[in-house]
Amino acid sequence: MAFGVSTDIGIDLGTASILVYIKGKGVVLKEPSVVAYDRNTNEIKAIGEEARMMIGRTPGNIVAIRPLKQGVIADYTITEKMIRYFIQKAIGKRTFRKPRICVCVPSQITEVERKAVEDATFNAGAREVYLVEEPLAAAIGAGIDITKPCGNMIVDIGGGTTDVAVISLAGTVVSESIKVAGDDFNEAIVRYMRKKHNLLIGERTGEEIKIKIGTCYPRQEELAIDVRGRNLVTGLPKTVTITSEETLEALSESANQIVEAVHMVLEKTPPELAADISDRGIVLTGGGALLTGLEQLLEERLGITTMTAEEPTTCVAVGTGKYMEVMNSIRD
Ligand SMILES: Nc1ncnc2c1ncn2[C@@H]1O[C@H](COP(=O)(O)OP(=O)(O)OP(=O)(O)O)[C@@H](O)[C@H]1O
Numbered sequence: 375m376a377f378g379v380s381t382d383i384g385i386d387l388g389t390a391s392i393l394v395y396i397k398g399k400g401v402v403l404k405e406p407s408v409v410a411y412d413r414n415t416n417e418i419k420a421i422g423e424e425a426r427m428m429i430g431r432t433p434g435n436i437v438a439i440r441p442l443k444q445g446v447i448a449d450y451t452i453t454e455k456m457i458r459y460f461i462q463k464a465i466g467k468r469t470f471r472k473p474r475i476c477v478c479v480p481s482q483i484t485e486v487e488r489k490a491v492e493d494a495t496f497n498a499g500a501r502e503v504y505l506v507e508e509p510l511a512a513a514i515g516a517g518i519d520i521t522k523p524c525g526n527m528i529v530d531i532g533g534g535t536t537d538v539a540v541i542s543l544a545g546t547v548v549s550e551s552i553k554v555a556g557d558d559f560n561e562a563i564v565r566y567m568r569k570k571h572n573l574l575i576g577e578r579t580g581e582e583i584k585i586k587i588g589t590c591y592p593r594q595e596e597l598a599i600d601v602r603g604r605n606l607v608t609g610l611p612k613t614v615t616i617t618s619e620e621t622l623e624a625l626s627e628s629a630n631q632i633v634e635a636v637h638m639v640l641e642k643t644p645p646e647l648a649a650d651i652s653d654r655g656i657v658l659t660g661g662g663a664l665l666t667g668l669e670q671l672l673e674e675r676l677g678i679t680t681m682t683a684e685e686p687t688t689c690v691a692v693g694t695g696k697y698m699e700v701m702n703s704i705r706d
Pocket residue numbers: 387388389390391444445531532533534535536555556557558581584585660661662663664665666686687
């Protein structure tokens with residue numbers, strides 16, 4: 375990078391992972407939003423992937439935490455250090471000119487929380503800071519032109535939250551956020567295995583089942599996998615075969631809550647914009663949108679064409695990085 379040239383950076387501050395996008399380069403970094411620090415001295419021991427590896431493998435005084443819970447800054451000082459670390463890792467230290475940084479925040483965030491994110495980003499080394507609401511960033515990342523007076527519906531299903539928003543003229547017209555998303559699907563599978571098979575499995579196994587065979591709409595062909603866990607009756611290891619049909623039952627409640635949230639937003643949408651959505655369809659983004667059957671379920675229940683963005687997990691980061699350009703194009 376040449377000296378004096380400023381960099382535009384977009385940061386997707388997710389609860390589970392942080393993604394950094396650099397203009398001209400794309401998503402350059404994706405790491406877990408975890409920080410490991412020494413409880414006695416408050417000294418930070420590791421950040422990101424290295425910190426995640428430390429979970430459960432460190433002496434008692436070193437603890438690994440996720441400073442962002444439900445996308446909001448829960449521990450300010452640690453978050454600031456984490457942002458600083460990721461910026462430096464992404465752009466290196468060889469630049470004199472501080473970067474312009476755009477950070478995406480949940481749409482329901484309070485003024486105090488906005489200020490906390492802004493201050494943390496300035497203190498972490500930004501020249502200018504922009505905040506963009508997550509659904510707007512997701513829409514830009516999905517390739518939607520948000521500047522037109524036309525209604526678009528985005529359903530961003532992350533790990534912890536699902537954001538449903540109707541966007542027009544670069545603003546959010548109606549939105550709803552629920553704390554049901556990808557991680558709830560994992561938990562639902564864990565609960566199902568305990569109840570139906572007396573089998574105790576961990577959340578990671580729950581996620582693996584979801585990704586490999588999980589569905590929230592009947593599959594054309596039935597899939598099955600063997601799952602290892604602990605028999606709750608005997609306390610001994612046990613293997614059970616679970617089918618995609620069973621995951622349909624396990625996931626239906628959480629999936630229905632997402633359908634309900636979308637329904638609620640549609641009910642509150644002004645008629646002209648609702649007509650646009652019915653023409654253009656609903657766009658799904660976020661890793662949670664990768665669950666098989668979600669598109670079909672929404673289409674069947676709401677009667678509106680539904681499609682998933684091309685790269686659902688990086689949409690928000692890409693859109694956050696491009697937000698500054700989009701806003702400049704409106705002003706010009
Ligand atoms: N192939 C897949 N099938 C189903 N779910 C998946 C798949 N890949 C990832 N996921 C789920 O996506 C979720 C994470 O999505 P994402 O990375 O968008 O979350 P995030 O942005 O960190 O979360 P949040 O927006 O809540 O802060 C997890 O629940 C993960 O299990």
